[in-house]
Amino acid sequence: MSTAEVRLDFGSDEFLADPWPIYKELRRSDPVHWSEAFRAFLVTRFEDVVELLTDRQVVSGFPMRSSRRLFGPTLLDADGPRHRELRKLFTPLFVGGSVKRLRSEILVPAVDQVLDSIEAEMGSAPDVDIEFMERVAVGVPYAMVTRLFGVPPEDAAWLRPRVLPLAGAIEFPATALDPALAAKAELIAYLKEKLARRREGDRMPFLDLAFPPGEPLDESLLGTATLFLLAGTETSVATIGKIMYAVLAHNVELSALADPAYRDQVVRETLRWEPPSHTILRYASRDLTLHGVDVPRRSTLLLSLGSASRDERTFEDPDVWRPGRPDQRLLAFSSGPHTCLGIQLALAEFDTLFERLSQRFGGVRLSGSLDGVRPGFWRLRERGHIFRRPDHLHVRLLRRPADAVASGSRADA
């Protein structure tokens, strides 16, 4: 593929099915690629992406960006002191000690809620067939986020159809803004109602932090709360689906994931191999020159976490999924001041899920072929690549052999 042949259309079948050769050619021949369609520069090499993410002259705030129009001002599009102030407000919930507590308080119950229902369906049968995406990849993050917010877990079914339009509106290409604004208004009304009914002793980790009990409601943070509903769910849906896809595609036995070190390597390598968010937005607040390309002040930059994570200058055999590779530099959660706030919680979520899956089931087998997954592999609902994930994954979960159960209960004791 030559430069002339690189047609960057994030919505095309070709790109959705297999963006990797396109990225590769761009990294080689046109690392700062002007996209007429997006009127933006796409940056594809690892070192360039990292440098721009940490360059204070490259900013996140821009009034016309779709996340700003959708959520209003949030930490996602703030810079400098205002951004630091917002990060400071939310950080206490997302660091070491808190995440440790959240693991036992919300992650384990969320995972068990989903796995209990699967085990109940299996009954005394030797195995059970499930559609993994809907049942587990969607089920766990929504069971987690409802507990993080302190709302009833059964509300997940109502929440998701309202979170998905938010995801669509910040996709490339984006879906319509109006349905997303309507969904956000419904979510805000829902949150206000839950806050109005809050009673002393209710456990609402996120809402209590953003809207401390007994203080007047800070309406300016309601948009941010809806951003957290999206940030805490659809990226994890995508990641859980991709971890299972990688495990199946590489014939990894579920029992191997009982080893914490290997499990961690599998999670991190999948996040490198297939980061859920391929592209993030920045703006040049001064004139830049990158690889001889003039990037004028106020230009839009599309920083490709997807391409950077497969840069052959940084990773050996970047297209190969290789847990435990020596060159582990994780960019899936971005870098610099806007590095994902939920990293530790997200990693704890994947760890808890795959640990408990490996403890509670004897194995996982694909029902059918992964090739069947390919054609619609990376679509959210329509077209887009920000929340890339398998459309569906039909799998069979096997009952644990009795002897393994016995040794598992000894280990637990």
Ligand code: HEM
């Ligand atoms: C696999 C799971 C996740 C991935 C891959 C992911 C990815 C990202 C990325 C790439 C950004 C940076 C956006 C930018 O630089 O413009 C980000 C920011 C953010 N993430 Fe995550 N995220 C995940 C899970 C979570 C979770 C579980 C939460 C919270 C419950 C969360 C909350 C946030 C917030 C609040 C920001 C904005 C931070 C800021 O702008 O300062 N994320 N995430």
